[in-house]
Amino acid sequence: MPSPAKRRKVGALAYYWRTRGYVVLPRFMGWRDRKRVRAACDRAERAWRARLPPQRRDGPLSNMADLTHPRWYDDGRVPAEILRFVAEPSVLDLIEAITGGTPLFHNTQYFMEQRGADWDGGWHRDSQFLALDAETERRHIAEGTGVHFRVALEDDPWLRIVPGSHRRWDTAREWAIRRDREPGDPVGAVSVPLEAGDAMLFNAWSIHQGLYRREPARRTFDVIYMTRGTAERALTPKACMPSAVRMASLPRAARAFYERFARTYRRAWSSA
Numbered sequence: 001m002p003s004p005a006k007r008r009k010v011g012a013l014a015y016y017w018r019t020r021g022y023v024v025l026p027r028f029m030g031w032r033d034r035k036r037v038r039a040a041c042d043r044a045e046r047a048w049r050a051r052l053p054p055q056r057r058d059g060p061l062s063n064m065a066d067l068t069h070p071r072w073y074d075d076g077r078v079p080a081e082i083l084r085f086v087a088e089p090s091v092l093d094l095i096e097a098i099t100g101g102t103p104l105f106h107n108t109q110y111f112m113e114q115r116g117a118d119w120d121g122g123w124h125r126d127s128q129f130l131a132l133d134a135e136t137e138r139r140h141i142a143e144g145t146g147v148h149f150r151v152a153l154e155d156d157p158w159l160r161i162v163p164g165s166h167r168r169w170d171t172a173r174e175w176a177i178r179r180d181r182e183p184g185d186p187v188g189a190v191s192v193p194l195e196a197g198d199a200m201l202f203n204a205w206s207i208h209q210g211l212y213r214r215e216p217a218r219r220t221f222d223v224i225y226m227t228r229g230t231a232e233r234a235l236t237p238k239a240c241m242p243s244a245v246r247m248a249s250l251p252r253a254a255r256a257f258y259e260r261f262a263r264t265y266r267r268a269w270s271s272a
Contacts, residue, residue, distance in 0.1 A: 001022065004195065010094075010097045010098065012249050013097075013098045014097065014099075014100070014192045015099045015227055016098060017098045017203075018167075019164060019167075019199070019231060020163040020164060021163060021164060021165065021166035021167070021198070021202060021203040021205075021206040022136050022161055022163070022192065022200060022201060022202035022203065022206065023098065023129050023201050023202075024192065024194065024198060024199070024200050024213070025198065025199040025200070025201070026195070026197075026198050027096075027197050027198065028151060028197060028198060028199035029151050029153075029199065030154075030197065031195045031196075031197070034151075034153045034197060035115060036081050036091070036175075037081050037082070037085060037151070038153040038154075038219050038221075039081075039223055040079035040081040040082050041082065041110045041153070041219065041221055042219070043068060043072065043073060043079065043230070044064065044067045044072035044073065044082075044110065045064055045110055045112060047071075047072040047073070047074070048064040049064075050070055052069040057112050057115075058115040058116045059115055059116040059117070059119075059212075060114065060116060060119045060212060061112070061114065061212075062111070062210060062212060063109045063110055063111045064109065064110050064112075064221070065107055065108065065109050065110075065114070066107065066237060066240055067082055067109075067110055067221075068082060068083060068086065068108055068240045068241075068242065069237060069239050069240050070239065070243070071239070077245075077246065078242065078246060080249065080250075082108070082252060083242055083246060083250060083254065083258075084250065084251070085151075085221070085223070086105060086108065086257075087105070087250070087253070087254035087257040087258060088225050088254075089254075090117060091149060091162060091223075092160070092257065093203065094201075095147060095149060095225060095237060096112040096227075098201060099145070099147060099201075099227045101145060101147075101227025101228050101267060102227065102233065103147065103225035103226070103227055104225060104226045104227070104230065104260065104261060104264060105223075105225060105257065105261040106146070106222070106224040106225055106226050106231050106234075106236055107152070107223075107224045107236055107256070108222065108224070108240075108241070109221075109222040109223075109224065109225050110220070110221055110222070111156070111158075111216055111218055111220040111222065112208070112216050112219060113213065113214055113215065113216070113218040113219075114212050114214045115214070116214075117214075118212065118213045118214055120209070120211050120212070121209050121210040121211065121212060122178065122181065122209065123174075123177050123178040123185070123186060123207055123208070123209045124178050124206040124207070124208065124209070125137070125141075125165075125178065125204070125205050125206065125207055125208075126146055126205065127140050127141050127146070127204070128178065128179065129234075130233045133210075134169075134175075138169065138228050140233070141205050142226075143229045144226055144228050144229020144230065144231055145203065145204075145205070145226065145227045145229065146203070146204030146205060146224060146225070146226055146231065147201065147202075147203065147204060147224070147225045147226070147227050148200070148201070148202050148203075148204055148222055148223070148224055149199065149200075149201050149222070149223045149224075149225065150194075150199065150200050150201075150202075150220050150221065150223070151197075151198070151199045151220065151221050152194035152195065152196055152197065152198050152200075152219075152220050152221035153196065153219040153220060153221060154196050154216065154217045154218060154219045154220075155193075155194070155195050155196050155216060156193070156194045156218055156220045157191060157193035157194070157203065158193070158210055158211040158212070158213065159192050159194075159200070159208060159210060159211075160185075160189050160190065160191050160192070160208060160209045160210075161189065161192055161206050161207070161208040161209075161211075162174070162186045162187075162188055162189050162190075162207040162208070163188065163206075164188075164191060165186075165205075165207040166203035166205045166206040170207070171187070173186065173187065173188075174207060175190065176208060178206075185209075186207055189207075189209075189265065204224065230264050230265070230268075232265070232268045235265070235268055235269070235272060236261075236265060238265070238269045241258060241261060241262050241265075242258055248258075
């Protein structure tokens with residue numbers, strides 16, 4: 001049973017999650033684990049970049065996705081460091097305790113520094129990418145909740161967010177900025193700098209923005225979960241499910257997590 005101090009800490013994080021839409025977990029990962037996770041993610045990043053058209057390899061690039069897909073690894077084996085982190089019980093338990101929902105795996109992303117010019121990403125809610133109009137987007141938000149859990153493997157000061165925006169719809173100004181691409185920043189926007197080893201949990205429906213710079217080195221591993229709904233409109237590739245061989249090598253709790261993922265998407269994969 002959790003100690004009173006731990007319950008108070010989780011309660012405070014849950015409060016910040018409800019009110020701000022994000023929490024920061026300082027010193028979440030030690031340098032040895034960061035080194036191992038970065039080495040695994042860097043393997044995927046090199047393979048992904050090599051497959052880009054030559055004119056795109058130096059950017060502008062925001063991130064790569066699908067790090068649990070075997071195509072990024074020359075031996076076809078997704079590194080255990082990645083598979084185990086996605087299904088790490090302590091991470092999943094923390095997400096459930098803070099958000100109140102059971103995490104369902106959706107995808108992975110890896111953010112890196114730019115090789116070409118610096119640039120600013122657009123302000124957005126993740127919900128807008130599969131919704132052409134406000135009515136559809138609001139319906140998608142009502143049907144599910146997306147959650148980012150990211151760990152900074154190097155210092156990462158490049159995320160900005162509008163606290164509390166996950167709890168409400170856009171102001172007229174916010175809509176103009178994120179949908180009509182008018183210049184400027186939403187009122188109340190803040191930067192959320194992470195030091196190497198810090199983790200951040202934030203609501204994917206929050207209004208947020210990434211900044212993309214050549215320096216300093218940026219390596220941030222981001223896992224996307226659904227804590228309500230299944231996000232079948234943004235169908236996770238079936239190949240992102242660990243193979244039978246990889247599943248056999250994982251701890252029992254991790255296997256159960258991925259099996260739930262497979263059960264949830266099996267029908268959608270069959271009809272895709």
